Amino acid sequence: MKVIVLGAGIIGVTSAYQLAKAGHEVIVIDRQEGPALETSFANAGEVSFGYCSPWAAPGIPLKAMKWLIMEHAPLVLRPKVDAAMLSWLVRMLSNCTSERYAINKSRMLRLADYSRISLADVRQETGIAYDERMQGTLQLFRTQAQLDASGKDVKALATDGIPYEVLDRDGCIRAEPALNHVREKIVGGLLTPKDETGDCFKFTNALAKIAERIGVRFVYNTVVKRLDVEGGRRVRGVATNRERIISADAVVVAFGSYSPLFLKPYGIKLPVYPVKGYSLTVPILDASRAPESTVMDETYKIAITRLGDRIRVGGMAEISGYTNDLGQARRKTLEHSVMDLFPGGDASTATFWSGLRPMTPDGTPVIGPTKIAGLFLNTGHGTLGWTMSSGSARVIADLVSGSKPEIDATDLAMSRYA
Incomplete structure (x- = not known):
């Protein structure tokens, strides 16, 4: 055909x-x-077969209200007269139940795990190279409440047979040695060891x-x-x-x-709506203070990924329609997250970028x-x-x-x- x-x-x-x-x-x-x-072009660089969850989750409506008043908020909402935006938000909120979360996460994990196998096949068929690493994703918790709340994700991973490890502070440092410099800022993490990283572009x-x-x-x-x-x-x-x-x-x-x-x-x-994300691409100056793979900063919902001699910092969700402006406040949030955990790069010379993610409500x-x-x-x-x-x-x-x-x-x- x-x-x-x-x-x-x-x-x-x-x-x-x-x-x-x-x-x-x-x-x-x-x-x-x-x-x-x-x-x-410049997404977060994480290939997260295990760290794969719908944004619509129990507790998100309450968290969203708190995020809207945070200085370094992972969510920014710019309301406008837009029927598509309103419809998408209503549908997303309707998926913020335990039952819908379990259904949505399970099918996302099914597709993601199949993609893990498929990507490995492509590598074998083609010998393609893209600054790839196979060292997992560490979801990093700065508070005990975040660690306790990870139980629902652990349950979903276990149900679908996705490998994972719940780590204490020392376990996180074994996975990402550079975190030893900021050990007092973390309490634990959730490691999905089958995850990968790589430059999508x-x-x-x-x-x-x-x-x-x-x-x-x-x-x-x-x-x-x-x-x-x-x-x-x-x-x-x-x-x-x-x-x-x-x-x-x-x-x-x-x-x-x-x-x-x-x-x-x-x-x-x-029912797809653009949710804008941002990224920084930071040159590495000190590899001992840079990540080995992907660290997901749970507090700010920001992924910090090693791509060769660069750190790619990506995340945040800005619901503002089809706009691609580069808000400097968003850059400050990305810089704050990466420099707080991995001050091994030069954020002052970083490349700043934004892109529109096509999100479904589930x-x-x-x-x-x-x-x-x-x-x-x-x-x-x-x-x-x-x-x-x-x-x-x-x-x-x-x-x-x-x-x-x-x-x-x-x-x-x-x-x-x-």
Whole structure:
């Protein structure tokens, strides 16, 4: 089949690679001049198969109210007259129950663990390099209350068979020796040893080149104007600003936060909303005071990741619509978290960046068919696009091919919102 993939971020490129491997003729279209130049460009760098949780959780509404008045808040809400924002917030709050949290986390862990296997397969197939490390994620607790509250995550990890270790202060320092310099600031942690780290931008660009070698065609600097839908029932291709129609047997939408805007004219109400995240890329000056892998600072919800000779500091959630401004207050929060724990870098020369994460209200991405035959979705991965990309790509390649995915994908589709 001829398949068009819309979007050349981590989700689009991994999808194209798997579709080409499945024997399809694949075209990837993106408005940027190359791969991974939007949300995939400078994300936190964590590939967190175990540290994988929905934001909608019990206690979040109360925490959110406290966060809104914190100096270094992990959440920023800028209300506006926006029906999509209000609808998404209401849906997210409805998922903040113990029952919904358990369901949502379980299916996220299922997809993430499958992605762990899939990413390992890609490494073996291609020999791809991207500043990767395989040393786990340490969720770091500064207070006893945070450590006590981790019980729900431990239970979910145990239920799904995901390896983990609950660590005391000395255990955290064994995992991340640089924390010995600030041992009085921590009480414990939760280690998920199967987690990895890596530069998403490097990976996506390298995989795009490999995909090209096996026949994928990439069309950059091109805006997709609309779908070509026959009789409102079957997709036949897309129209762009360069070509009236590019025909196809199937189209995969991987436009991230912009997917719902693109799909709205076709009566597809995708509950994805942009949640802006920020990152700093900090040069390492003293490796003895830098992380070995990823440390998740639970207090500020910030990931601090080692990427070669750099530290990538990423996190926070700003709900403000489709805005990409760089708020200096957000930079101060990132600097505070990393320099408080790992003062081995030079924050004054750090590169500051922001990107729009495509979030669903239940935390799980939307992967699968739509009511329009031949039109598929692979979007809504939120903060976990890098983590879930390889598994999501294999699922979508199987579904487009008419094959049964290797994991249960029925509750990943758009139909779960019916």
